[in-house]
Amino acid sequence: MLWVSLPDQRPRRELFWMSRMPGTRVTALAAQEPVGDLTWVPSSYVRPVKRFIEAGAFAWVRGLGEQDPGDYDWVASLELCSLVTGQASRFRRRSGGRVRQAVITWENLPDQPLYKVPPYRQALNSCRDADLLLCMVDAARDHLLANGFDDSRIQVVKPGVPTDIFHPAPRPSEEPVVAFVSPLAPNKGIDRVLEAMRIVQRTVPEASLVVAGSGPLRHLVDEAAADPARRVRHAGALDAHGVAGLLRGSAVFVTAPRPTWKWTEQLGLAYLEAQACGLPVVTVRCGTNDEAVAAPPNDLLDDDAEAIADRLVHWLTDRADRARVGALNRERMLAEHDLDTQVRRMGEAFARVERA
Incomplete structure (x- = not known):
């Protein structure tokens, strides 16, 4: 498989999963050395505008034309509107049908506004005849159908997390520690969480918040940490092991996402990691994060600091309920989101296309 990376693709996600599929050898065009057992082709990007991030990056990879289609069975990329997906579609056509194309998608906005911008719309239309549209959430399938894609090309496989890394502590934390693991950006709600913690501390003065992540709102965290x-x-x-250690030392996980003009919460791997570590989750109802967070027994709330604080106080003070829900969360992650199991299922999705 030839994987065409986005310029800012996050590690230990889609490319990492593809590299772990049984019987799969992956070559990846990427700016930064990726994680996984794969061949890395260091690549640069034509990126005239840096306004958009991740799948919306206005960027084309250099060097794809130098790859020989005869060396690959598949070419794959992330998201329908990414410009590298348009490049992957051209690579597939150049192969004369020898190379199959897969597009991995999380997109859950049927009316994604980026689709109205010509380069993104062209990328979207270029992959309508892709051999496999692999959805990471059920909502992505609904989004594809709403945009006229062929249901026979769509398969859904939920992502997994390494449950051997993300596992409960031998002894649950007795300290009232709240964990926030997410980019420090407005759409992830660190400002709302900091507001809620002030309210929590009126009832549980010893409660503390530990934050992992970076981003434009870091100054809010640094200001709070200075007091x-x-x-x-x-x-x-933090890397995966660092995040796992942080979660095991915490009592409850919290975040407060809110939609932007081109994005809404799709799943949230941090939710899965927290639940795999045996933590209850308090979050704001946003997009399709209900696919990650079962509520009840966890909490999907309105975007309100008082409501968030009320549930945090519950989990910090009711150890028995915290342990009960933590055990349920761990059991569900093992059943539905174990990484080894899910990458095998992803491999089976590719194999079904090949058999057909």
Whole structure:
């Protein structure tokens, strides 16, 4: 498989999963060295505008034309509107039918506004005849059908997390620690969480917040961390093992996402990681994060600091209920989101296309 990366693609996600599919050898065009057992082709990008991020990056990869289609069975990329997906479609056509195309998608907005912008619309239309549209959430299938894609090309496989890394602590934390693991950006709601923690501390003064992540709102976290009375600690950007350790030392996980003009919460791997570590989750209802967070027993709330604080107080003070729900969450993650199981299912999705 030839994987065509986005310029800012996050590690240990889609490309990593593809590299772990049984019997799969992956070559990846990417700017940064990716994680996984694969061949990396260091690549640069034509990126005239940096306004959009992730799948909306206005960027084309250099060097794809130098790859020999005869070396690959598949070419794959992330999201229908990414410009590298349009490049992957041209690579598939250049192969004369030898190379199949897969597009991995999380998109859950049927009326994604980027589709109205000509380069993104062209990328979208270029992959209508892709051999496999692999959806990471059920809502992505609904989005594809709403945009006129062929249902016979669509398969849904939910993502997995390494449950051997993300597992409960031998002894649950007795400290009233709240964990926030997410980019420090307005759409992830660190401002709302900091507001809620002030309310929590009226009832549980010893409650503390530990934050992992970076982004444009880091100054809010740093300002709170500078005041000892706020009991906020910024752990910075952590790798998977660091995040797992942070979660095991916490009592409850919280985030407060809110939609933007071109994005709404799709799933949220941090929710899965927290649940795999045996934590209850308090979050704001946004997009399709209900596919990640079962409520009940967890909490999907309105975007309201008082409501968030009320549920945080519950989980921080009711250890028995916290343990009960944590055990349920761990059991569900093992059944539905274990990484090894899910990458095998992803491999089976590709194999079904090949057999057909």
